[in-house]
Amino acid sequence: xxxxxxxxxxxxxxxxxxxxxxxxxxxxxxxxxxxxxxxxxxxxxxxxxxxxxxxxxxxxxxxxxxxxxxxxxxxxxxxxxxxxxxxxxxxxxxxxxxxxxxxxxxxxxxxxxxxxxxxxxxxxxxxxxxxxxxxxxxxxxxxxxxxxxxxxxxxxxxxxxxxxxxxxxxxxxxxxxxxxxxxxx
Numbered sequence: 001x002x003x004x005x006x007x008x009x010x011x012x013x014x015x016x017x018x019x020x021x022x023x024x025x026x027x028x029x030x031x032x033x034x035x036x037x038x039x040x041x042x043x044x045x046x047x048x049x050x051x052x053x054x055x056x057x058x059x060x061x062x063x064x065x066x067x068x069x070x071x072x073x074x075x076x077x078x079x080x081x082x083x084x085x086x087x088x089x090x091x092x093x094x095x096x097x098x099x100x101x102x103x104x105x106x107x108x109x110x111x112x113x114x115x116x117x118x119x120x121x122x123x124x125x126x127x128x129x130x131x132x133x134x135x136x137x138x139x140x141x142x143x144x145x146x147x148x149x150x151x152x153x154x155x156x157x158x159x160x161x162x163x164x165x166x167x168x169x170x171x172x173x174x175x176x177x178x179x180x181x182x183x184x185x
Contacts (some may be wrong), residue, residue: 006031007146007174008084009037009079009082009140010079010111010146010147010149010150011079011083011144011146011147012089012140012142012144012146013143013144013146014138014142015083016149017142018027020149021041022083022090023057023080023083023085023147023157024091024092024093024094025093025134025135025138026076026080026083026085026095027080027085027087027089027090027091027093027094028081028091028093028094028096029075029076029132029135029177030073030087030094030132031095031097031098032075032097032101032124032127032128032131033069033070033072033128034073035097035098035101035104035105035124036073036124036128037066037069037070037073038067038105039121039124040062040065040069040106041066041119042108042109042117043062043108043117043118043121044062044063044066046112046117047059047062047114047116049174050104050114050135054171054175055114056162058167058168058171059069059182061164062165062168064162065161065164065165066180068157068161069161072154072157075150076155080102089135089136100127101124103123104120104121104123107119107120108120108121114172115169115172115173115176118165118168118169118172119169121165122162122165122166122169125158125161125162125165126162128161129155129158129162130156132151132155132158133155135147135151135155136148136151136152136155141150160185
């Protein structure tokens, strides 16, 4: 068991500009990270039961993505609490993101096709990258180097998630085309 670590708020400069809006932005990311963890959990369960060796080959990378999503979730919770916020309180943007994520979750929950799962996950990762990128730009604009550094770290991880998920969609799509190809000759 890890010893508790004192949370250091890295967004003091950014939060000083408008604490309410900063908390709303962090809640937005938190809602999306929580949805992402759920998506990864569902897809990982399906991947583990797949007999396809190509699926098993990418399993460790997808497990790593999920672990990083969970770390992002926990880090955001700590930052919100360090700023005096409630990490379980809804905010304007978190409500919006939850509604957006429900569409992606709907695809994954109702359709056990791994290609469809990864396509939905690709959409989620594109949005996740954009969200972290926005935080990086805002921290830069307001001169909060500490926040920018932490946001960039997570954006870099999200970029790796995007590459991995895109690769899975590409491979599964090629496999689907090969399997459905009928030689007319």
